[in-house]
Amino acid sequence: MSKEEFNPKILGFLCNWCCYAAADSAGVSRYQYPPNLRTIRVMCTGRLDPSFVLKGFAEGAAGIFTGG
């Protein structure tokens, strides 16, 4: 992979009931998407404390994805 290529680290928070389930379905349907996302499952995006987002950036995330 060339160094110039944009290859961000993205941290995702996925709701167990919708987005996590959707990501499962994407797998079952074999949809292909870029491998830049690392996810944390929560029971609801209501669990998302704003500090988690800040911590994610502090740890070097290029972007935070929330799916709920």
Place this chain on the structure above:
Amino acid sequence: MDEYNEGLAITRPIHIDYPQAVPATYFIDPKACMHLQHGTCKICVPVCRSKAIDFDQKAEERKIKVGAVIMSPGFGRVPDEALTKYSYGKHPDVVTSLEFERLLNPSGPFMGEVRCLSDKRHPHKIAFIQCVGSRDLGCDNGYCSSVCCMYAIKEAMVAKEHDPECEITIYYMDMRTQGKDFDAARTRAEQQFGIKFVRAKVADVMPWEKQLKLTYATMDGKHHFDGYDMVVLSVGLDSPTDAKNLAKIGAFELNKYDFCKTTTFAPLASSNEGVLVAGAFQGPKDIPESVTQSSAAAGLASCLLKQQRGKGVITKTYPAEQPVGEDEEVRIGVFVCHCGINIAGVVDVAKVANYAGEMENVTYYAESLYSCSQDAQEVLKQRIKEHRLNRVVIAACSPRTHEPLFQETLKDAGLNRCLFEMVNIRDHCSWVHANEPVAATDKSMDLVRMGVAKARNIRPLPEQTVPVTAKALVVGGGIAGMTAALNLADQGYQTYIVEKNSQLGGQLLEQQYTLQGDTVSDLLKDVTGKVKKNKLIEVFTDAELTAVNGFVGNFTSTIAAGKGKKETEVDHGVIVVATGGKHHRPETVLGAKLPDAKTIITQMELEQQLAGKGKTRAPKSAVMIQCAGSRGDDLAYCSKTCCNDAVKNALKIKGIDPKSQVIVLYREMRTYGYAEDAYREAREKGVIFIPYAKEQMPKITKKGAKAEVSFYDPILLEDVTIAPDQVVLSVGIVPEDTEGISKLLKIPINEDRFYLEAHVKLRPVEMPVAGVYLCGLAHSPKPLEEIIVQAQAAAAKAAIPLVKGYVSVEPTVSKVDQDGCIGCGLCESLCPYQAIRIQKIDNKRKAETIAASCKGCGICASHCPTFAISMGGFTDEQITAQIKAFGEMKEE
């Protein structure tokens, strides 16, 4: 041939129908198997590593002793001749609605792209033809299939979502969108999606160059032609093919259309006692009603089996849970799954496992071929013991499907089931990065690292159960409430009925007879008598529910009853809401204010008049106005029952005096299901049905003492004015006050002020608040038969916590640290489930979680200003550890 895709695609002889199939087990299609057809091949036997294929298996006949049988074989296909007359089978672009459904589906033959079967082009013009194989005496299906209008609208909307440029026209006789919120969907289809609705009978579909030519006749008698790329036949629901055989086996009767014969007052009981029916075999119906019927049938069966309840149940026992203390050394076992080639085909599993092995606190790591297999569970148990593991991380598939299985194994090994974390390297990795093995392996390693980081911080959580007060409270003493109460009492549970009026019966006290010809007072006398006699039922009349406290399994309610509004406090585990509805006397009818004339009455008033004894009780002439005050006037919605009531009373008039003139002015006759027979009978007996459009509505004016009706006759093509003996308004139904109970129980109501169920299709009689159930007119307008079924279903669902005797709580609930809590009440106000409340503890305001009601969403925890709330399994420490581990991701 892929039968799941209606034969539109091909599949392998050994396959799973679709990913969500239950059981999700591969099976051999005998029609396609080389061995079963020709005695050759058998290659599958040696290649199956778990030796799961056995060609020597034979079907065996077994005898089982049961106390009740529920028949739910579903529906069958309409006869071919109903399809072939529209060129089905002659031209590949004429498809059935079932085939079209597969074409729309991402797992369908073209991966969700709508294409013509003839040359794979995208269709630009699609026509739907309604009532194919329904309302059609040509194929002996005189009934209406009830669901096709709604599914055609849905399919048309989905097709529009796929291709907004596509032109879609639905050719119909009557759009029967009579269900809850169905009319709103139709309006959306028309206004937002631009789907055209044409009231016309399609005579013919013929191949025409590359297209199909539709010939149709509109209301004015004119013929039209139009070309389409694709024609969808909205096929009806027929009785199942083996209905006659089933009836013979079950010794019950079928009706004239070969569906199971039942009665209005016992809609799910077949003619053979103990044999019950549920779903489309009882009559064509949609998903919510099928789900409701299945619950109701289960509840009725449960009444029959009361004596045997709990017998033959083997309770599983677990070894004592090994304590895992705060200071105890964290010993994590990581198991990385190959999932056959599903993961290992992409991800370097050995590399991931070795990587895990190097992490702090990981005392054991291994690969497994299928970590969910039975033998793998045994291995897991052994390893936990051998290596004294006190945390387990499994890197495999989705916790949504497999977490319970592994947690069960942990319990078998004496570990608390929460000492477990799953990392999804299949659905979220190997399957979606199939062409990037290196990146997928890196991602797996990152996810495992994050999982292990969380595992280090996992603590055992207590299994919580809450005991249940095995009593029920039913709000409303109409037919719905009484039916539910009787069912609960028959299952052995004490039940309180709270009735607003001084006597039981509700709306049914007014109704006289049904469309099917039953006398309503017979039912009312029978049910009221049974309720009064039943020792387990206590009735409060002139009563009102004034307070409800507690949660599922443990409610305490205050009932103010009698003239003096004496207050009684009762404890109960569940609540059934059956507060009912009433006829709405509209002020605005047909878009104008209703004039004041004595000859204007409602269907209910006409019914009471017709049920009397007087010789002149049938009017010499009557004009019935459908949708009076509904679907756009006072009320926005369709009340589902008024068309049936009009036909019922029109037939009654004709029965008393065949010379009476009855005209029914309607927008769409919604005599769905078997009521279509009565509609046809009414037409045969000379009742005149004249449709009116919303744009050209009839007018009611006052002329002397009488009311006069003028309307446009679309066949005569001119305006007609008559002053009949009686103008009969088919008025809609509104719920009784729902706001009070809605506030008391914190349950939602919809725009039309009916209660809103937890899930329209999957949980049609449950409320979003645990332990609260719903039935009857308070849910939506519906005929008697459907009310009875819904009440039985609500009772069946309400009995579940009562039978269990306890409510189990997922350990992933919120917990308040009392020392940290400042009693601000933010959590209480934000909680969507009323699962956290402020209590006075030592005179200080402190929040407290009601574990039984908590759904674990974590809104309270994320908003707590003092971080005093933690979520079981999703603590701040755990999530922070995961985020930190994310940060250790190697830079590219």
